[in-house]
Amino acid sequence: MKHRPGSNKAAEKSLVILISGRGSNMRALLEADLPCRVAAVISNKADAPGLEVARQHGIATRVVAHRDYPDRESFDAALAATIDACQPDIVALAGFMRILTPRFVEHYHGRLVNIHPSLLPAYGGLDTHARAIKDGVKIHGCTVHFVTADLDHGPIIIQAAVPVLWRDTPATLAERVLRQEHRIYPQAVRWLCMDSLVLDGEGKVYLNRVEQPGFALVAPALE
Ligand code: GRF
Numbered sequence: 544m545k546h547r548p549g550s551n552k553a554a555e556k557s558l559v560i561l562i563s564g565r566g567s568n569m570r571a572l573l574e575a576d577l578p579c580r581v582a583a584v585i586s587n588k589a590d591a592p593g594l595e596v597a598r599q600h601g602i603a604t605r606v607v608a609h610r611d612y613p614d615r616e617s618f619d620a621a622l623a624a625t626i627d628a629c630q631p632d633i634v635a636l637a638g639f640m641r642i643l644t645p646r647f648v649e650h651y652h653g654r655l656v657n658i659h660p661s662l663l664p665a666y667g668g669l670d671t672h673a674r675a676i677k678d679g680v681k682i683h684g685c686t687v688h689f690v691t692a693d694l695d696h697g698p699i700i701i702q703a704a705v706p707v708l709w710r711d712t713p714a715t716l717a718e719r720v721l722r723q724e725h726r727i728y729p730q731a732v733r734w735l736c737m738d739s740l741v742l743d744g745e746g747k748v749y750l751n752r753v754e755q756p757g758f759a760l761v762a763p764a765l766e
Contacts, residue, residue, distance in 0.1 A: 556632035556736050558580045561622075561639040566593020568637035568658050568728050573600045575729030579736045582629035585622070587641055600671045609641055619647040626651075633735050636690065637728070653742055655690040656735070660720050662686060662702055667695030672713040672720065677679065679760040683707050683716060685724045687731035691741060698746045700731045706762030740744035 556579040569584060584597035585605045594604045595691060606623050612618035618641070636657040648655060661671040663686040675683040684704040691697035703723035706717060718720070734740050734750065738751045741749045 548670055556751055557630065558633045558732065558736075560584045560597075560625050560635045560637050561626075562586050562597075562637050562638040563640040564591055564592040564593060564638045566591065566596050566637060568724055569593050570596050570600075571658075571725035572635060572637065572732060573597070573602065574612060575733070577729060577733055577736055579633065579732070582631055583625075583633050583679055585625055587618075589620070593638075594750075615642070615644050616646070616664050618642045622646055623650060633732060635732055637726070642694060643690070648690055648692050651690070653689065654735075656687055656700065656731060657690050657695075657697070658724050659686045659688065659695055660717065660724065662704060663688060663695055663699060670713075672716040674712055675707060676713060676716060681707055682760060685720050685727060687727055689748070698742055699749045700734070700740065700748050701727045701742070702729045704760050706760065706764075713731060 555747060555749060558572070558577070558579045558581050560572060560581065562569050562584060570671055573581060581602050583603045583605055583608060586594050586611045589606045594606070596603050604624050607618070607622045609618045612621060616757050620648065632654060633649050634655045636655070659667070661667070661675065662682070662684040664689060666674050672683070687700045687704045689697040689700065703726065707721045727754060739751055741751055743749065
């Protein structure tokens with residue numbers, strides 16, 4: 544069975560972005576001139592710096608503070624109610640630091656996406672850059688994927704790879720990866736807006752375009 548994410552409307556789609564912190568990926572989405580309406584930015588933290596950035600862009604903001612709820616289920620229910628009031632076609636997690644319940648994730652099947660700072664399925668979870676450096680990998684990166692109940696393991700939409708350099712610290716590597724996050728997240732959301740993605744029944748994502756240039760990143764570089 545094929546499912547086209549977010550294809551329930553012919554008109555311009557609408558996007559809700561969830562954040563918890565500084566919101567640099569959110570900013571990249573807001574400044575990418577995407578063919579959609581950003582209905583709201585929602586944070587689970589009232590003091591998330593990204594909220595002010597959203598307001599400066601004229602975007603409505605909401606706070607659903609997880610601390611106000613006794614458990615994950617009730618928080619997720621309140622969050623879903625706030626999101627659904629905006630009637631979004633696409634929900635983008637952009638540094639949203641809460642684990643979501645299977646029920647919540649299922650409710651947004653095919654329209655909930657996340658950006659993760661590693662080349663999934665490697666390095667799910669936290670401290671991805673430090674773990675990559677510790678393992679001595681030479682290539683690291685970032686991934687945009689659909690969110691499923693399996694944390695950091697949903698269908699992959701797009702990835703970007705960067706070299707891990709000899710003197711990298713987690714901070715320098717994070718900076719190099721983040722620059723790529725800001726490129727691939729808007730691209731993934733743009734594809735969703737344009738119904739360019741097909742999510743198949745086996746959990747794989749295809750871009751409905753045949754031509755795909757290919758080249759290799761070799762790190763360290765060949766001499
Ligand atoms: C990014 O590295 C993203 O991949 C991860 O959390 C970080 C959020 O950064 N999920 P920002 O708030 O978008 O600047």
